[in-house]
Amino acid sequence: MLIIGESINASIKPVAEAINQRDGKFVADLARRQVEAGADMLDVNAGAGMRDEAHDLIWLVQTVQSAIEIPLVLDSSNPEALVKVYPECKQRPMLSSLTLEPHCLEVLLPFIKEHDCQVLGMCLGGGTMPKTAEDVFAMAKVLLRKTGEAGLKPEDFYIDVAVMAIAANTKAALKVLDSIRLIKAYEPKVNTVCAVSNVSFGLPRRKLLNRTFIPMLAGAGANAFIIDVRDKDTIAAVIATKALLGYDDFCMNYMRAYRQEKI
Amino acid sequence: MLIIGESINASIKPVAEAINQRDGKFVADLARRQVEAGADMLDVNAGAGMRDEAHDLIWLVQTVQSAIEIPLVLDSSNPEALVKVYPECKQRPMLSSLTLEPHCLEVLLPFIKEHDCQVLGMCLGGGTMPKTAEDVFAMAKVLLRKTGEAGLKPEDFYIDVAVMAIAANTKAALKVLDSIRLIKAYEPKVNTVCAVSNVSFGLPRRKLLNRTFIPMLAGAGANAFIIDVRDKDTIAAVIATKALLGYDDFCMNYMRAYRQEKI
Numbered sequence: 001m002l003i004i005g006e007s008i009n010a011s012i013k014p015v016a017e018a019i020n021q022r023d024g025k026f027v028a029d030l031a032r033r034q035v036e037a038g039a040d041m042l043d044v045n046a047g048a049g050m051r052d053e054a055h056d057l058i059w060l061v062q063t064v065q066s067a068i069e070i071p072l073v074l075d076s077s078n079p080e081a082l083v084k085v086y087p088e089c090k091q092r093p094m095l096s097s098l099t100l101e102p103h104c105l106e107v108l109l110p111f112i113k114e115h116d117c118q119v120l121g122m123c124l125g126g127g128t129m130p131k132t133a134e135d136v137f138a139m140a141k142v143l144l145r146k147t148g149e150a151g152l153k154p155e156d157f158y159i160d161v162a163v164m165a166i167a168a169n170t171k172a173a174l175k176v177l178d179s180i181r182l183i184k185a186y187e188p189k190v191n192t193v194c195a196v197s198n199v200s201f202g203l204p205r206r207k208l209l210n211r212t213f214i215p216m217l218a219g220a221g222a223n224a225f226i227i228d229v230r231d232k233d234t235i236a237a238v239i240a241t242k243a244l245l246g247y248d249d250f251c252m253n254y255m256r257a258y259r260q261e262k263i
Numbered sequence: 264m265l266i267i268g269e270s271i272n273a274s275i276k277p278v279a280e281a282i283n284q285r286d287g288k289f290v291a292d293l294a295r296r297q298v299e300a301g302a303d304m305l306d307v308n309a310g311a312g313m314r315d316e317a318h319d320l321i322w323l324v325q326t327v328q329s330a331i332e333i334p335l336v337l338d339s340s341n342p343e344a345l346v347k348v349y350p351e352c353k354q355r356p357m358l359s360s361l362t363l364e365p366h367c368l369e370v371l372l373p374f375i376k377e378h379d380c381q382v383l384g385m386c387l388g389g390g391t392m393p394k395t396a397e398d399v400f401a402m403a404k405v406l407l408r409k410t411g412e413a414g415l416k417p418e419d420f421y422i423d424v425a426v427m428a429i430a431a432n433t434k435a436a437l438k439v440l441d442s443i444r445l446i447k448a449y450e451p452k453v454n455t456v457c458a459v460s461n462v463s464f465g466l467p468r469r470k471l472l473n474r475t476f477i478p479m480l481a482g483a484g485a486n487a488f489i490i491d492v493r494d495k496d497t498i499a500a501v502i503a504t505k506a507l508l509g510y511d512d513f514c515m516n517y518m519r520a521y522r523q524e525k526i
Contacts, residue, residue, distance in 0.1 A: 166506060167514060173507040177482055199507065203514060204521045205499075212478045212503035219440055219479035236468075240475035243429060244436040244462065251430060251466060258467045 001242055002041065002224040004073055005034035006197065008064065010047025010056075019046055019056050027060065028067035035068045037229040038238070038262075041094065042068070045075035054081040061088045073120065073226075079107035086115060094118040097160060098147070100139060101125030105146060113150045120158045120193060121147065123179075133178035136161060140183045144190060154189040158224055163194050166209075167202035173213060177220045184221035193224035211237035218245055236263040264505055265304065265487040267336055268297035269460065271327065273310025273319075282309055282319050290323065291330035298331045300492040301501070301525075304357065305331070308338035317344040324351045336383065336489075342370035349378060357381040360423060361410070363402060364388030368409060376413045383421045383456060384410065386442075396441035399424060403446045407453060417452040421487055426457050429472075430465035436476060440483045447484035456487035474500035481508055499526040 007030055010016040018026040034042055044064055046056035053076060061072060071091035074082050082095050098108050098121045112119055123130050123139035130136040140159050147157050161179045164172040176199075180192045199213050200206035211234045214225060218241045227234055239262065243254040257263045270293055273279040281289040297305055307327055309319035316339060324335060334354035337345050345358050361371050361384045375382055386393050386402035393399040403422050410420050424442045427435040439462075443455045462476050463469035474497045477488060481504045490497055502525065506517040520526045 166509075170509045170512055170514070174509050203506075203517065205503075205526050208499055208526055209503050209507065212500050213507055215475045215479040216482035216504070216507060219482050236471055237475050240468075240472050241479070243466075244472065244476055244479060246429075246433045246437050249433055251433070254466065263468050263471055 001218060001238070001245075001247055002191070002193075003039055003229060003238060004193070004224060004226045005037070005039035005042045005229045006195070006226045007034055007228060007230065008042060008060065009045040009075070011045070016047055019060060020051075022059065024063045024066075027063045031064045031067045034229050035070055038235050039070065039229045041071050041073050043073040043075045043096070043226055046081075048077060053078050054084040057081055057085045058088050061085055065090050079104045079111075083107060083111050086111075086117065092116055092118065094120050094158065096120035097122045098143065099125035100142060109146060109150045112147065112152050118156045118158065119147060119152055120160055122160045123162060130162070133175050133182055136175070136179040137182040137186070140179070141186065144187055154187050155191070158191040158193040159183055160193050160195065161222070163196060163198040165201035165203075166199055173199055173216070177216065180217065180220045180222050191224050192222045193226065194222050195226040197226075197228065207231055207234060210234060214238060215241040215244065232262070239263055264481060264501070264508075264510055265454070265456075266302055266492060266501060267456070267487060267489045268300070268302035268305045268492045269458070269489045270297055270491060270493065271305060271323065272308040272338070274308070279310055282323060283314075285322065287326045287329075290326045294327045294330045297492050298333055301498050302333065302492045304334050304336050306336040306338045306359070306489055309344075311340060316341050317347040320344055320348045321351050324348055328353050342367045342374075346370060346374050349374075349380065355379055355381065357383055357421065359383035360385045361406065362388035363405060372409060372413045375410065375415050381419045381421065382410060382415055383423055385423045386425060393425070396438050396445055399438070399442040400445040400449070403442070403453075404449065407450055417450050418454070421454040421456040422446055423456050423458065424485070426459060426461040426476075428464035428466075429462055436462055436479070440479065443480065443483045443485050454487050455485045456489065457485050458489040460489075460491065470494055470497060473497060477501060478504040478507065495525070502526055 044060045046053055046060050073094040073096050074085055075096045076082050095117050098119050121143040123136045161176050163176050166172045194217050196213050197210050200209035214237050239257045242248045243251045307323045309316055309323050336357040336359050337348050338359045339345050358380050361382050384406040386399045424439050426439050429435045457480050459476050460473050463472035477500050502520045505511045506514045
């Protein structure tokens with residue numbers, strides 16, 4: 001189970017302000033706190049505002065890397081920005097995200113072929129919105145084929161099973177679970193990743209829904225989670241999920257977390 | 264999702280004492296508190312001590328029914344006791360448990376044929392302990408066939424997918440998930456039920472593991488849960504699980520629980 005810290009994202013207002021004001025201390029602290037809380041990788045997203053996104057993202061990557069030593073998820077909907085920022089990474093990053101949008105494929109697939117990275121693919125683009133789990137699965141298969149042709153191993157590919165809000169659609173979470181099962185049955189080696197907190201958008205007690213969704217997703221085969229690692233109850237759910245799913249030999253990690261009062 | 268309150272069980276010392284001393288107030292309070300907390304059914308188990316179990320169980324059923332009006336799960340490993348206590352039930356009970364043990368089958372199958380009840384079946388008895396999910400599945404199929412021959416509809420049958428402690432076997436919870444998936448794929452109409460808290464036996468922070476296991480089980484297809492409903496965090500996990508799995512139209516139950524400060 002790969003845990004990706006979600007917090008360095010310009011969609012969060014104080015983070016956007018810190019980027020605009022080049023507040024390195026704020027960003028470095030946020031990075032450190034997420035690593036201390038147990039993140040395996042950190043998502044970094046500089047937003048797609050008026051400014052030069054690649055420029056902002058390079059500053060973000062440099063600032064984060066000055067504070068912590070875990071690898072980053074370079075998160076941008078702009079494929080040129082990803083290509084520009086990649087050389088700044090001290091550790092092998094994950095490029096996020098590849099979609100089926102033609103320009104995105106055109107820029108990123110040749111790049112993936114030439115560079116050593118992990119890739120996060122989204123079942124988006126190509127003119128249609130996937131309505132059912134079968135639609136998501138169909139797009140995932142296209143992504144798998146195209147990245148496979150570019151030489152990316154399924155072990156290095158993370159398919160983002162777009163999580164939508166249950167407040168808008170009662171079956172949204174079920175669709176995610178079904179999508180994961182279809183993808184994992186088709187290619188067990190590929191990873192599935194979920195931006196968990198989208199599920200609770202528009203509802204109260206969001207963290208309760210988020211931390212309840214994690215074991216459900218993990219049980220269905222999701223193995224990477226973009227979450228707020230700074231929430232203690234969420235991390236406790238992750239630690240318990242690992243113990244339950246046999247990722248934690250003799251529950252040693254669970255027992256250590258207990259002794260350290262993390263759970 | 265059917266929620267069964269686990270607390271009226273003679274394996275819990277104060278409950279055993281209350282039964283021995285015929286402390287009706289204690290038992291009635293315990294029943295009421297579980298119903299208030301959200302139980303759909305209550306498990307009643309009088310233990311298998313030196314005394315006459317059927318006699319104790321009849322007192323327990325009468326006492327509980329004087330306090331609350333939801334149906335009961337008659338829980339005894341003694342099939343004669345189940346047969347004796349059945350007529351005391353004001354509402355259609357669940358008989359727990361049918362096993363593959365020959366004497367149990369001999370007593371309960373003809374009884375099921377003649378009486379209107381739900382049945383909880385355990386994948387036990389018949390000389391072997393199920394080691395793998397396939398073993399559990401094989402026994403579940405025998406139980407399904409035998410209860411089907413006795414006229415029990417799969418909708419009225421609850422297969423208990425024996426939950427074991429992950430402290431003893433790291434793969435114990437995975438085996439449960441696999442068993443549920445095999446059973447539900449074979450007969451989608453049958454129910455699967457889990458005594459959730461067994462999973463955490465021998466570990467600290469048991470309620471964290473229990474409430475993390477519930478969404479995992481429910482996502483895999485389990486639809487009945489024997490749990491400690493008096494634990495607020497456990498009930499919050501149940502309410503969130505229902506909302507995530509589409510059992511809660513427009514999240515109305517979730518929103519009501521929020522307004523009532525249950526979550």
